[in-house]
Amino acid sequence: MYFSQIKWILTVFCMIIGLEAAQLDPTFVEKAKKGHTNNWAVLVDTSRFWFNYRHVANVLSIYRSVKRLGIPDSQIILMIADDMACNPRNPRPATVFNNANQHINVYGDDVEVDYRGYEVTVENFVRLLTGRLPPGTPRSKQLLSDEGSNVLIYLTGHGGDGFLKFQDSEEITSQEMADALEQMWQKQRYHEVFFMIDTCQAASMYERFYSPNILAVGSSMVGEDSLSHHVDPAIGVYIIDRYTYYALEFLEEVSPQSNRSMGEFLKVCPKSACISTVGVRKDLFLRDPNAVPITDFFGSVRPVKMLESVPDVPSIINTVIPQKSTRKAEKTPNKYRYIPPFPTFYSEL
Amino acid sequence: MGLLTDPSSGHGKLTKILLRFYVPLCVLLYIAGVLWFAALASPLVNASTYFSENALLPGLVKSTFREDKAALQYFQELEDEAGKYGDSIPYPWLLAKFRQIGLDSYTHNFTLHSPLNPNETFQGKNVYGILRAPRASSTEALVLTAPYRPPSSVHSTTLPSIAIQLAFAKFAVREKYWAKDIIFLITDHEQLGIQAWLEAYHGVSCGSENTLDHGQLRGRAGAIQAAINLELHSVRIGHVDLKIEGLNGQLPNLDLFNLAARICAKEGIFYTFKERTATFSKSPYKEWWHYFKNMMSMVATQATGIPNGNHGLFLRFGIQALTVEGFQETKGGSRVGLLSMGRVIEGVFRSMNNLLERFHQSFFFYILPSSDRYISIGLYMPAVCMLGAALIIRACAKWCQIQENQQAWKDKGRYHKTSYREAIVLFLILHCIGALFITLPQSVKFLSKFWALEITNTILIALIGNSLAFLSVPYMFGELRNCPQSLNLLCIFSLLELGTTIICLSMNNISLGIICGAIIVPFALIIDVTSSKGYGLLQKTLWLLVHPLVVLLGMVFIITCTMFSQDRAKDIVFRTIFAYRDAVLFSIVDSMIYGNWLYSVIGAIFIPNWLCFWVVAFGNSADISSPSKSKKTD
Numbered sequence: 016m017y018f019s020q021i022k023w024i025l026t027v028f029c030m031i032i033g034l035e036a037a038q039l040d041p042t043f044v045e046k047a048k049k050g051h052t053n054n055w056a057v058l059v060d061t062s063r064f065w066f067n068y069r070h071v072a073n074v075l076s077i078y079r080s081v082k083r084l085g086i087p088d089s090q091i092i093l094m095i096a097d098d099m100a101c102n103p104r105n106p107r108p109a110t111v112f113n114n115a116n117q118h119i120n121v122y123g124d125d126v127e128v129d130y131r132g133y134e135v136t137v138e139n140f141v142r143l144l145t146g147r148l149p150p151g152t153p154r155s156k157q158l159l160s161d162e163g164s165n166v167l168i169y170l171t172g173h174g175g176d177g178f179l180k181f182q183d184s185e186e187i188t189s190q191e192m193a194d195a196l197e198q199m200w201q202k203q204r205y206h207e208v209f210f211m212i213d214t215c216q217a218a219s220m221y222e223r224f225y226s227p228n229i230l231a232v233g234s235s236m237v238g239e240d241s242l243s244h245h246v247d248p249a250i251g252v253y254i255i256d257r258y259t260y261y262a263l264e265f266l267e268e269v270s271p272q273s274n275r276s277m278g279e280f281l282k283v284c285p286k287s288a289c290i291s292t293v294g295v296r297k298d299l300f301l302r303d304p305n306a307v308p309i310t311d312f313f314g315s316v317r318p319v320k321m322l323e324s325v326p327d328v329p330s331i332i333n334t335v336i337p338q339k340s341t342r343k344a345e346k347t348p349n350k351y352r353y354i355p356p357f358p359t360f361y362s363e364l
Numbered sequence: 365m366g367l368l369t370d371p372s373s374g375h376g377k378l379t380k381i382l383l384r385f386y387v388p389l390c391v392l393l394y395i396a397g398v399l400w401f402a403a404l405a406s407p408l409v410n411a412s413t414y415f416s417e418n419a420l421l422p423g424l425v426k427s428t429f430r431e432d433k434a435a436l437q438y439f440q441e442l443e444d445e446a447g448k449y450g451d452s453i454p455y456p457w458l459l460a461k462f463r464q465i466g467l468d469s470y471t472h473n474f475t476l477h478s479p480l481n482p483n484e485t486f487q488g489k490n491v492y493g494i495l496r497a498p499r500a501s502s503t504e505a506l507v508l509t510a511p512y513r514p515p516s517s518v519h520s521t522t523l524p525s526i527a528i529q530l531a532f533a534k535f536a537v538r539e540k541y542w543a544k545d546i547i548f549l550i551t552d553h554e555q556l557g558i559q560a561w562l563e564a565y566h567g568v569s570c571g572s573e574n575t576l577d578h579g580q581l582r583g584r585a586g587a588i589q590a591a592i593n594l595e596l597h598s599v600r601i602g603h604v605d606l607k608i609e610g611l612n613g614q615l616p617n618l619d620l621f622n623l624a625a626r627i628c629a630k631e632g633i634f635y636t637f638k639e640r641t642a643t644f645s646k647s648p649y650k651e652w653w654h655y656f657k658n659m660m661s662m663v664a665t666q667a668t669g670i671p672n673g674n675h676g677l678f679l680r681f682g683i684q685a686l687t688v689e690g691f692q693e694t695k696g697g698s699r700v701g702l703l704s705m706g707r708v709i710e711g712v713f714r715s716m717n718n719l720l721e722r723f724h725q726s727f728f729f730y731i732l733p734s735s736d737r738y739i740s741i742g743l744y745m746p747a748v749c750m751l752g753a754a755l756i757i758r759a760c761a762k763w764c765q766i767q768e769n770q771q772a773w774k775d776k777g778r779y780h781k782t783s784y785r786e787a788i789v790l791f792l793i794l795h796c797i798g799a800l801f802i803t804l805p806q807s808v809k810f811l812s813k814f815w816a817l818e819i820t821n822t823i824l825i826a827l828i829g830n831s832l833a834f835l836s837v838p839y840m841f842g843e844l845r846n847c848p849q850s851l852n853l854l855c856i857f858s859l860l861e862l863g864t865t866i867i868c869l870s871m872n873n874i875s876l877g878i879i880c881g882a883i884i885v886p887f888a889l890i891i892d893v894t895s896s897k898g899y900g901l902l903q904k905t906l907w908l909l910v911h912p913l914v915v916l917l918g919m920v921f922i923i924t925c926t927m928f929s930q931d932r933a934k935d936i937v938f939r940t941i942f943a944y945r946d947a948v949l950f951s952i953v954d955s956m957i958y959g960n961w962l963y964s965v966i967g968a969i970f971i972p973n974w975l976c977f978w979v980v981a982f983g984n985s986a987d988i989s990s991p992s993k994s995k996k997t998d
Binding site for chain 1: 418419421424425426497498499500539540541542543714717718720
């Protein structure tokens with residue numbers, strides 16, 4: 016009896032010590048209060064099949080916007096579960112449109128899909144967020160964010176109360192999502208997160224979040240369906256979802272220099288337009304969204320480092336004037352060497 | 365608490381209640397079952413149809429079919445060609461058109477050895493063209509089929525459907541969005557052609573051996589997922605009727621029917637189911653009556669198990685199919701041309717093209733009281749189960765009664781052991797007679813030569829002769845007639861068999877199940893081993909009325925009367941006899957060519973079961989009546 020009590024007390028004690036140990040580095044917390052230094056975007060379409068064309072159009076539209084606003088492809092992780100452009104049912108092969116007017120082909124030449132088809136799984140998504148990818152994963156498939164990164168996470172697909180379906184075989188629950196974000200925070204993988212989700216019952220996905228510095232928006236409340244915006248009769252599918260459509264309408268007006276705030280962005284798609292109620296969660300976010308420029312998440316900070324002296328850039332290619340062919344030249348073969356991929360700036364500093 | 369084998373456990377409270385109330389309970393179950401089924405037609409009970417399959421995306425695309433002029437030209441050319449070819453299919457012209465359009469075109473020869481006369485053979489030729497999906501592998505296919513009918517055919521022409529088929533092929537071959545191959549099939553000899561083609565496509569034989577030689581196909585596409593059969597009787601369509609009933613009462617997936625209905629509505633074509641549209645009436649009774657007539661019309665078609673169009677033969681292969689039958693405009697009615705028909709085909713095919721899997725989402729078992737309402741299997745099964753339950757409860761009660769009586773006899777010192785053996789042997793012998801009925805058509809070939817009669821007449825005579833001969837079965841087992849215990853046991857077996865059969869049958873073909881149930885159950889409930897001569901005579905007479913052959917005769921007679929109500933009585937009788945002969949003959953031929961199991965079910969189960977009850981009805985319990993009512997004293 017006594018023994019069990021002692022054991023219990025000991026357990027509590029250990030837990031307290033454990034908690035103390037898990038406390039974050041105060042310098043990191045300090046850093047987190049300052050502004051961000053870089054931007055990342057994780058854009059995920061979780062559903063496949065031709066009749067889910069709109070989800071691919073959604074994610075590609077957001078991709079287009081963030082790229083236009085300045086996040087480079089190397090810092091965008093694009094996950095697309097199906098290849099709509101090459102679907103044999105597509106009457107406009109090799110294109111994906113997000114509007115019945117078909118003005119913008121969102122699947123243009125400059126789209127880099129990082130995870131495609133059956134690579135889009137819950138495991139890969141969580142591993143991507145938490146940075147637990149197997150060794151040898153290409154850089155393009157890694158989220159190499161740090162404590163200064165503002166991360167935009169955009170998800171679209173078919174959701175339910177507390178889960179989001181991936182492909183047709185598995186789902187991620189809201190708790191798993193929240194834990195993944197907490198792990199990101201503990202591993203100092205973000206400064207702030209803007210979590211944006213366009214699914215049915217979207218609000219259920221961010222309800223369980225408990226990590227700081229997350230601003231979340233979902234296209235519908237629990238119990239509500241998110242609806243598609245319109246049909247393209249030429250392609251014969253629902254072409255975009257309502258929330259994403261109005262979000263894009265807003266983003267199209269934004270330029271890298273404009274000073275629209277996140278507060279404004281959170282107000283897009285009122286119920287009259289969306290039919291579903293757009294849900295917002297601000298309690299984890301330390302700043303006032305109205306004071307946060309939208310480019311903090313959709314744009315990009317390009318780190319600029321001032322150099323005090325002009326670095327000596329070695330000439331990359333030896334300018335050899337080709338001589339007229341002589342027998343001598345034939346006897347002495349050219350020496351080949353690898354050109355260094357990037358000039359080194361830091362060697363002399 | 366007694367053991368399960370404890371004989372005294374049969375005297376529980378439940379048994380007493382059962383024995384006391386089983387008569388009203390059975391009657392109530394029967395009436396409730398029939399009323400339940402009738403009530404299903406009311407819109408208050410059933411539900412509106414809806415799409416289950418997300419992938420279909422019905423009617424989202426803008427129709428772009430514009431080949432109606434080409435269709436008209438094809439029609440005129442085809443009319444000329446058909447005149448030149450007499451009774452055979454103008455296959456060179458059709459092949460040439462398919463080639464010209466740019467399809468892989470093939471012919472398919474098949475031979476039918478007449479199932480009843482091996483020396484007689486029929487030849488047929490199908491023509492088909494395959495449109496290969498431009499950007500997908502040929503793993504899946506859709507079929508657009510139309511029967512070719514020569515000008516001499518008794519059925520109305522279907523040349524416009526072949527014309528629109530060609531025009532649609534011409535349109536479709538230019539489009540790049542097909543994810544499945546489309547097979548354009550023109551069949552010869554009505555259902556024979558389609559059966560032969562399907563058997564050849566899948567490399568199987570469905571009917572008896574050496575009957576239908578399905579030949580070989582030289583060209584193939586992938587697994588067929590769905591098929592539409594077109595039967596347009598005119599280039600100007602007043603309305604189209606959607607037909608779904610297939611072989612053995614199989615139905616296509618409800619999504620396919622909904623799809624066809626939705627696209628027809630979208631293109632502004634007046635469509636009907638069973639020649640009736642939906643009505644709205646303020647009086648719920650009138651509304652019910654309208655839907656009820658419609659529902660019973662479907663039930664009547666489905667119960668026969670004979671497909672009412674070429675679509676019906678696809679269903680066995682897991683291919684969802686329906687027939688769109690277009691009728692000529694009536695005066696003053698609405699009408700559409702081939703443009704709209706082409707657009708309907710386009711819409712339906714583009715939707716089916718979107719499918720990712722076979723149709724599997726919606727119902728396969730349903731009854732339609734109208735084109736926009738359905739009754740699901742969950743709603744109609746209780747009705748049939750109630751009919752079956754009446755029989756099974758009666759069997760239970762009878763069993764308890766036997767136990768009770770035995771107990772009573774035991775108490776009085778007169779213990780009669782119930783002879784299971786005799787009852788079981790008799791039950792099996794009577795079922796062997798059923799096997800005789802199934803093999804009858806084979807043996808008739810021989811008899812026909814022997815009697816030098818036409819084979820059609822021989823079958824009928826042999827069938828009726830057999831049935832009459834077996835009416836004497838009760839006299840063959842003379843000593844059993846006076847053994848009420850054995851006969852009671854036989855009655856229990858028969859009741860259980862009939863109850864199970866009706867429920868099992870309804871799982872496959874609800875219409876057949878409910879019709880059989882509604883007709884037989886009340887009669888089967890009154891059959892008993894009796895000592896009363898009057899009651900015995902009554903039950904024998906009534907039971908004769910529900911002999912399968914008598915029921916068929918009655919139905920044929922009613923149909924003939926309604927169809928030829930103006931004719932004289934003598935004509936009607938003759939017509940009835942001929943129709944009766946043909947009905948029997950066709951059900952046998954169908955079972956041999958297509959594998960229709962109606963004849964087999966009747967031969968293997970219903971006739972033996974009927975004979976079982978017949979034997980029971982002849983039972984005599986005079987010498988040993990139940991001890992409680994017995995006037996005799998020991």
